Amino acid sequence: MILSYKSHQPIEIKSGKISVIGTNSPEIYTELINGLQDFNDELTLTDDVYQSLEIKKFIDFDSVALLTHKLLEKYSKDVINAVVKSMTEESQNRVNDEIRQLYSVLQEALFMTDLPLEIQYDGELKRLLSYCHMKLAFNNSMKPYDIIINDLKIHLECDLKSVVCLNNVANYLSKAEFGDLLVEVQAMNLPLLLVEFTELKQCDFYQNAEGLFIDQDFVDWKL
Template identity: 25%
Template sequence: MNITYYPYRPIHAEQGHITVIETAIPEMYSGFLRSFREAQDSVKLSDEHFNRLALEKYTEWIGDLMLELDLDVKLKRLLLKHVLNSLDEYTATKLIDQARALSNEVLAAVDSLDIAMDVAPITEIDAIIKFSGLHFSPIIHEDIYGKIETLVKALLELNEQKLVVLTNVTHYLDVSQMQDLVRLINTTPLTFLIIEFSSQQHRGYFADCDYVGIDKDFLDSRD
């Protein structure tokens, strides 16, 4: 996949790799953010043959790990759907039987009221799973690396094939955690893009990534 921001030459993003674009130019940084977050036209996306790809269709905006990434909002609905599609018949039947048993227990509990009442049994698997209140553990949100690791695992489960776009990773991960993230992505078919705004280039921090830095003088680190 190629990412083009005129007048710079295309930046190639590969599966199993983390591509980093770090710029000291505010307009360029905001142009990248608007393009990937709002599908504006500052950035062009294309395949290996330079056929144009629609940003909104081929990118997955994650953004700032702390300020924008809410795992429950971003992924819970998709993972619930994935779980529903993955359930075997035995497990589905067992869940329905347990839901009926719970309904009977509730009905028995109100029997003493001597009032004609009934329960609406939950027999749909999706309703049963929603009723369970399934959500991401709060512990994950307290550990920023654990949060991004969970994101990666979820994207793999969902067979994500889009360009996954994050920002401001240097604010949250230390060098060791960044190296762990690189090794993790290297074992997956995911394509990750990190966008950073900084007056200083972090080549060492991103040593194992496909790095492109644009300094305040508009110079490309690849030249």
């Protein structure tokens, strides 16, 4: 994919690579963040043959979901579909047998009322998983790095074609963790897009990531 901001150099978003757009301009940073959430028309996204793509469909701006631990809430339908798809026929049959037993017990309880009530299991595993209030097993020791990796794993396991996009990861990752993130992104062969409010002299933090820095004078610098 190719992401373009106004008249500036385009950014190529590649699988297995981290792409970075950095700036020290509050105006530019605000326009970038709003554009990635489809709140303005300052950004355009195309595929590799320059066919237009919808930003809201192909860019997942996940910073809020990541920091509030609501990743699974955002991707629950995708995860449920992936879980059901990965289940063996034996596993599905075992679940169905156990649920039918549960429904049988519940039906006996309903007979104790003086009302003509009945329930019936429809065999819909996706609906059953949504009733289970599935969630990611976060704990107090889980670092922002771990949550970012989980976000990428969700996209990998669910075979999502959209790009994970985060902002200001330099605020909560160490340089060593960013190096590890480069390795994981390459191993998963997924794209990751970062938007950073930073200074040009601090861009060595992003190591082997590829991208663009736009200064306050709107001058482009290749990272």
